[in-house]
Amino acid sequence: FFSEERVSPVCAYRVVEGGIWGQLCFRRTQFGFQCRKGDCRSNVSVGDLVANILTNGSVLLQWRSADARPRRRRGFELSCWWNGSYTQFECASVHLASGCRDFLLTELHESIPYRICVRALPGPDREREGERAASRRDCVEFTLPPSGMQDIVIAMTTVGGAICVMLVIICLLVAYITENIMSPTNQLPYSYRTHSCR
Incomplete structure (x- = not known):
């Protein structure tokens, strides 16, 4: 995983499902993406997370670092939940490199409420703040039409x-x-x- 604080043109990530880590994958960062009316609509969290809902049924998540000062971190963790008729289900989580600032969600269910959260994973110099940092999630909710x-x-x-x-x-x-x-x-x-x- 990248350790730089800058945004990387290539995002390294791993999908974690049921506690099992998947293979290391890579995707290109969508620099300059704009959500155009008619082709996309945006749901914004109270923080720095944006869910861009595209007409093809996929969702492009975008976020920026909330830290004013550059710090070493182990990347980001993306968590997902969706609501069924009577209970809430947890999706597979994603561990992203520190240079990632977006992620594309595909194969989502239509007309079902989703809750997506992103949090920064503390670096070695911030392990003591791990528990406090874990509670600082930036979340956004949306429903696919x-x-x-x-x-x-x-x-x-x-x-x-x-x-x-x-x-x-x-x-x-x-x-x-x-x-x-x-x-x-x-x-x-x-x-x-x-x-x-x-």
């Missing part, structure tokens, strides 16, 4: 329902017209017999 495909499915379902109603109405009209047209023809012999002279 339904995707465009779901909107299309809903629209198609609505249109399909309207078409079915129209077909039923057309069938009823055809049946009504057919009955009215055929009735005089069917009753014609009876009318003749009724009014015939004897």
Whole structure:
């Protein structure tokens, strides 16, 4: 992991799930990213964490160091929780290098509240402050809206329902017209017999 306080163009990170550390991975830092209206919306924490919710269903997290003075640190820890119907579930956590300032979340569930927290891990010179630093998390909450495909499915379902109603109405009209047209023809012999002279 990087030990410099500056922002690195390449971010090293590891995913930790169930206490098991994954392999070391790398991603490029998104310098100059701007959340443009229509393509993205931002949820901002009370601190320095921003969740940029993109239209493709992914979320780009951005943060900056809260320390005014450069200090050695062991990186950042990203924690995640999402709310189910009756309980809260914890996602896999991510350990990021000290040069990381953003992270892309993918494969998130739609219409489910998420809570993402980022905290700076203290360096060797701050181990005594570890417990106090652990409580200083910067958190942001957001919910992914339904995707465009779901909107299309809903629209198609609505249109399909309207078409079915129209077909039923057309069938009823055809049946009504057919009955009215055929009735005089069917009753014609009876009318003749009724009014015939004897």
